[in-house]
Amino acid sequence: xxxxxxxxxxxxxxxxxxxxxxxxxxxxxxxxxxxxxxxxxxxxxxxxxxxxxxxxxxxxxxxxxxxxxxxxxxxxxxxxxxxxxxxxxxxxxxxxxxxxxxxxxxxxxxxxxxxxxxxxxxxxxxxxxxxxxxxxxxxxxxxxxxxxxxxxxxxxxxxxxxxxxxxxxxxxxxxxxxxxxxxxxxxxxxxxxxxxxxxxxxxxxxxxxxxxxxxxxxxxxxxxxxxxxxxxxxxxxxxxxxxxxxxxxxxxxxxxxxxxxxxxxxxxxxxxxxxxxxxxxxxxxxxxxxxxxxxxxxxxxxxxxxxxxxxxxx
Numbered sequence: 001x002x003x004x005x006x007x008x009x010x011x012x013x014x015x016x017x018x019x020x021x022x023x024x025x026x027x028x029x030x031x032x033x034x035x036x037x038x039x040x041x042x043x044x045x046x047x048x049x050x051x052x053x054x055x056x057x058x059x060x061x062x063x064x065x066x067x068x069x070x071x072x073x074x075x076x077x078x079x080x081x082x083x084x085x086x087x088x089x090x091x092x093x094x095x096x097x098x099x100x101x102x103x104x105x106x107x108x109x110x111x112x113x114x115x116x117x118x119x120x121x122x123x124x125x126x127x128x129x130x131x132x133x134x135x136x137x138x139x140x141x142x143x144x145x146x147x148x149x150x151x152x153x154x155x156x157x158x159x160x161x162x163x164x165x166x167x168x169x170x171x172x173x174x175x176x177x178x179x180x181x182x183x184x185x186x187x188x189x190x191x192x193x194x195x196x197x198x199x200x201x202x203x204x205x206x207x208x209x210x211x212x213x214x215x216x217x218x219x220x221x222x223x224x225x226x227x228x229x230x231x232x233x234x235x236x237x238x239x240x241x242x243x244x245x246x247x248x249x250x251x252x253x254x255x256x257x258x259x260x261x262x263x264x265x266x267x268x269x270x271x272x273x274x275x276x277x278x279x280x281x282x283x284x285x286x287x288x289x290x291x292x293x294x295x296x297x298x299x300x301x302x303x304x305x306x307x308x309x310x311x312x313x314x
Contacts, residue, residue: 009251010244018243018291019236019299025292033181036188045190048198049134051148053141055097055110056134057117062127064090073124077116088269093121099135110135148202155206156180159213167220170302175216178294182212182285189281195274204275208282211257215250215290222246223298227306235303239295247291254287 010016049056070093071084083096095117100109114133121128136144156176164172186205190197222242230238261283264276298306 008248010247012248015240015244016247017240019240019296021292022296022299026296029181029185029289029293032188033184036184036186036191039188039191040184043191045187045197046194047145048196048201049096049136049141050198051141051145053099053136055099055113055136056132057095057097057114057130058087058132059093059095059121060129060131061091061093061121061125063125065093066125067093069124070121073120074117077120079113079116079120095121144199148199151202152183152205152209155209156183159209163213163217163220166217167224168302168306170298170306171220171223174294174297174301175213175220177297178216178289179209179212181293182208182282182289185285186278186282189278193277195278200275201278204278204282207279208286211283212286212289215253215286216294218249219243219246219290219295220298223295235299235306239299243291243295250287250290254283258283 065086067084067086074080074084074095079097083094085094086092087094097113097117100113114130114135117133118130121130156179159179160172160176163175183205186208190201195201219242222245223239226233226238226242226245230241233241258280261276261279264272265280266273268276
């Protein structure tokens with residue numbers, strides 16, 4: 001009895017005609033991606049310290065942080081904080097500052113600014129400890145931003161090569177187009193939610209791409225098996241069959257990852273909640289795109305060629 005599955009999202013004999021909604025799915029995805037591209041320019045992404053440069057100071061107060069007092073103390077020292085907020089516990093404070101203008105005295109001015117912040121926060125709340133003070137220069141931030149975009153582009157290229165080698169051209173192109181659509185929607189989500197786009201978010205997007213690719217490979221594997229098994233079945237029916245056969249596995253895996261990331265989004269604090277929330281969004285988008293985008297694209301691009309090759313293999 002214990003060897004039997006305890007829970008299934010859909011019964012094994014259920015056949016849902018997903019391909020009937022292929023045009024609606026493709027149109028909805030295209031519209032959302034176009035809107036996301038627009039959001040990338042207006043209002044744009046909220047760049048984090050890694051990509052815009054600046055100083056971040058982490059402090060721990062004795063007792064709950066008094067933010068009005070801290071802001072007043074910084075203002076009295078003529079320090080304009082780009083942001084001051086709680087992260088993690090009630091006594092953990094994150095202060096973000098703009099870096100001094102580039103020049104030979106920049107390093108000394110940065111250290112002076114950090115010392116001023118230290119004096120201000122300890123005056124406002126005696127006993128406050130400075131846990132970390134990091135500065136990222138403008139040139140370094142540009143280099144990090146360039147490397148981040150390069151990592152995303154390289155990831156898509158390697159996925160294209162991997163799926164092309166493992167499957168066929170139609171599978172690879174369909175998968176990469178779907179991943180690009182997933183990527184643009186994630187960028188739009190970042191623009192709307194105003195989560196800071198930094199190296200952590202690049203890691204989140206790369207994780208989403210990896211997860212989404214794995215999801216599509218599962219469906220494509222079953223499609224390829226069924227192409228050999230059902231040589232005369234129309235591709236549209238074959239895709240519906242393949243998606244239904246893998247549906248429980250797809251939903252089961254997605255639900256497990258979603259539930260694992262959900263506590264991090266709720267209780268992860270400043271450093272983890274953004275990463276986990278973007279992951280949750282990516283899981284939903286990646287799972288739905290495997291069904292409603294990747295398979296319809298494969299039907300559009302491979303209906304004649306895949307069936308012709310199957311006929312030739314008879």
